[in-house]
Amino acid sequence: MEIAQSLQQTPSSYIREILAAASDKNVISLAGGLPDEKTFPIDLMKPMLEQLSEMPHVFQYGETAGYGPLLAFLREYFQLPDSHMAMACTGSQQGLDLIARAYVNPGDKVVMEAPSYLGAMQVFGLVQANMLSVPQTETGPDLVALEECFVKHAPKMFYAVPDFHNPTGICWSLPTRKKVAELCIQYNVALIEDAPYRELRFTGDALPLVSDFCPQHSIVLRSFSKIASPGLRIGIVTGKRQYLEPLVKIKQGADLHSSVPMQALLLGLLEHQDFDQHIESIRVLYKSRYDVLYAELKAKLPDGCIVEGVDGGMFVWVTLPACDTFALAKSLLSNGVAVVPSPVFYADHSSTKSALRLNFTNAKPDDLKVAVTRLAKGLETQLSLQKDKVAAL
Ligand SMILES: Cc1ncc(COP(=O)(O)O)c(C=O)c1O
Numbered sequence: 001m002e003i004a005q006s007l008q009q010t011p012s013s014y015i016r017e018i019l020a021a022a023s024d025k026n027v028i029s030l031a032g033g034l035p036d037e038k039t040f041p042i043d044l045m046k047p048m049l050e051q052l053s054e055m056p057h058v059f060q061y062g063e064t065a066g067y068g069p070l071l072a073f074l075r076e077y078f079q080l081p082d083s084h085m086a087m088a089c090t091g092s093q094q095g096l097d098l099i100a101r102a103y104v105n106p107g108d109k110v111v112m113e114a115p116s117y118l119g120a121m122q123v124f125g126l127v128q129a130n131m132l133s134v135p136q137t138e139t140g141p142d143l144v145a146l147e148e149c150f151v152k153h154a155p156k157m158f159y160a161v162p163d164f165h166n167p168t169g170i171c172w173s174l175p176t177r178k179k180v181a182e183l184c185i186q187y188n189v190a191l192i193e194d195a196p197y198r199e200l201r202f203t204g205d206a207l208p209l210v211s212d213f214c215p216q217h218s219i220v221l222r223s224f225s226k227i228a229s230p231g232l233r234i235g236i237v238t239g240k241r242q243y244l245e246p247l248v249k250i251k252q253g254a255d256l257h258s259s260v261p262m263q264a265l266l267l268g269l270l271e272h273q274d275f276d277q278h279i280e281s282i283r284v285l286y287k288s289r290y291d292v293l294y295a296e297l298k299a300k301l302p303d304g305c306i307v308e309g310v311d312g313g314m315f316v317w318v319t320l321p322a323c324d325t326f327a328l329a330k331s332l333l334s335n336g337v338a339v340v341p342s343p344v345f346y347a348d349h350s351s352t353k354s355a356l357r358l359n360f361t362n363a364k365p366d367d368l369k370v371a372v373t374r375l376a377k378g379l380e381t382q383l384s385l386q387k388d389k390v391a392a393l
Contacts, residue, residue, distance in 0.1 A: 006106075010125045018329070022338035028371040031338035033166060033314055034362040039285065040229045041269060041278045048268025058260045064252045065244075066236075067263035073270060074236060078222075081215060083240050087248060090258045092196055092223040092235030093119055095247070098254070099157075099192060099219060099237075100127045102246040109155035113141050115345030115355075117166045117194065120159050131347040136165070138308065140172030143179050150187040157190040162210050164197035164313025167345045167357035171311055174207055181213030189217070190243070196223035196235075199279055201312035202287035219243050226314070227279050228269055232262045286314070286361050289368060293360040296372035302380050314361045320354040323382055329356070332378045337371045 022029035052058065058067070065071065066088030074086045089095040096119070104110060106128035112120060114133035124131055134149055135142045140162065149155065160180070162172040172180070184191045193211045211218035219239035224232060237247060251257070269275055293316060297307045304321040320328075325341030332339055342355035356375075360368065 006126050006128050009128070010122060018333070018338055018340060021333055027333065027336050027338050028363055028367045028374075029338040030358040030360070030363060030368075030371055031340050032362065033359055035226050035230065035282075035314075036285070036362050039278075039282050041272075041275070044269055044272045044274055044278060045265055047272070048265050051268070052261055052264060055264065058264045060260070062257045062260040062263075064257045065248050066258065067260050067267070070263045070267040073267055074238075077270065078236075078238055080238055084215070084238055085241050085244050086236050086238045087244055087251070088258050088263050089235045089237055089251065090255060091225065091230070091233045092194065092221040092237070093123075094251075094254070094258075095221045095235050095237040096120060096123050096159075096192070096194065097126075098247040098250045100124055100129065101250050103156060103190070104129045109153050111146070111149055111153075111155045111158045111189070112347065113160065113165070114348060114351050115167055115342060116159070116347065117161055118344055120194070121345075121347050124159070133346070133348045133351060135351065136168060136170060138170065140170065140176035141180065143176065143183075146180065147183055147187075150183055150189055154187070155189055157192050158184060159192045159194065160210065161194045161197070163195050163207075164200060164310060164315075166197070166313075167315055167340070167342075168317040169308070169310035169313050169315045170317075171201075171207070171313075172210065177207060177210045178213050181210050181217075184214050184217045191218040192221070193218055194221045196221070196226055197313040198222075199227045200283060200286060200314065202283045202290070203311040216240055224266055227282060228266065232266060234258060234262055234266050283312075286312075289360045289363070289365060290316070292365040293358065293368045293372065296369055297358075300372050300376040302376065302383065304383075305379070314359055316358045316360060318356045318358060320356065320379065321383060322354050323379075323386055325354050325356060328378060328382045331382065332375060335374050335378055337374045337378070339375065 018031050022031045071086050100123045104127040107130050109132055110124050110129040111132045111134060113136040132149055132153055134145045164171055191211055191214055193209060211220050222236045224234050306319040308317060310316060329339055329341040340357040343349060343352045346352045
């Protein structure tokens with residue numbers, strides 16, 4: 001049977017392939033976006049896990065929009081205005097898929113920063129969106145390019161990860177947040193704000209969501225994968241009722257509803273008095289690992305590499321002198337380090353810059369040190385090979 005055209009155009013995920021190779025225990029993986037499983041708050045889940053055995057109703061079919069008590073709790077937790085609603089999804093990734101399927105026709109224009117989250121490019125690719133890229137700066141999207149793009153192309157939506165971006169770790173500044181919201185209102189572009197790393201801030205104060213400045217023009221995706229556990233597969237979508245009702249309709253056809261016992265478990269966790277303390281302990285742990293990785297990169301990488309500091313999240317982006325980053329990633333893997341090369345994060349390959357995404361949350365400090373030593377050596381070899389090739393031309 002011939003597969004659908006939309007799928008024929010979707011490349012298989014390079015990250016899935018590299019993660020498979022990185023699961024070898026001799027490989028230090030800085031490739032995935034995995035939280036450290038030792039941080040999973042299983043102790044805090046225990047009271048609710050026990051209670052679940054006395055709650056047969058949660059093992060019944062449930063409401064498509066989500067488990068009522070969880071949604072009622074989240075309305076307060078996220079301080080949603082009356083016009084807004086929350087719905088539970090099977091990971092925030094499903095929320096993104098529902099948005100794409102509800103709103104994007106083949107050829108519709110969707111703007112994102114370059115580079116951008118690979119999973120979003122896959123979702124928008126599957127609905128055959130016309131993906132437009134706007135360059136990213138240290139403070140968020142290039143605002144002049146964004147406005148030009150809105151004026152020239154009249155896109156339907158702007159997909160963005162303003163807090164500790166995947167892959168670059170960048171956190172948008174407050175003026176950028178305000179300006180993007182203003183542009184979305186002015187040009188009638190829906191903002192899709194994806195915020196899975198928002199709680200993982202380890203330096204500085206939290207900034208408002210971009211959607212706080214354009215609540216009637218935005219949909220927000222939240223995830224509990226990074227602060228609780230990805231295996232729960234619970235993400236939350238919030239936005240005004242008119243925006244979310246079509247998503248509920250699509251979800252009904254997709255999977256009827258997300259697991260109710262897992263939603264009840266998440267509610268128990270969010271209501272646990274030690275949950276805030278749990279998040280704080282993750283922040284402290286991840287900051288300590290980030291500090292090691294950052295210091296090692298600064299000390300060991302050859303000249304011409306740029307490492308931007310981050311204030312939270314899970315990733316550091318290392319810009320390299322122009323080189324074949326796929327070849328580099330391949331040779332590093334054979335030397336026991338997994339990293340992700342930059343081209344996979346660009347929808348428009350003509351704007352690709354040589355870089356690597358490095359994750360710091362799922363490797364111990366000693367492993368991070370060894371990984372950077374191998375990375376620096378591999379990079380030097382790759383750059384000198386390239387020089388030799390140019391000299392031989
Ligand atoms: C930017 C971004 N959005 C969404 C997701 C998916 O998260 P979830 O586990 O909630 O589906 C990820 C996962 O890494 C991500 O990095």
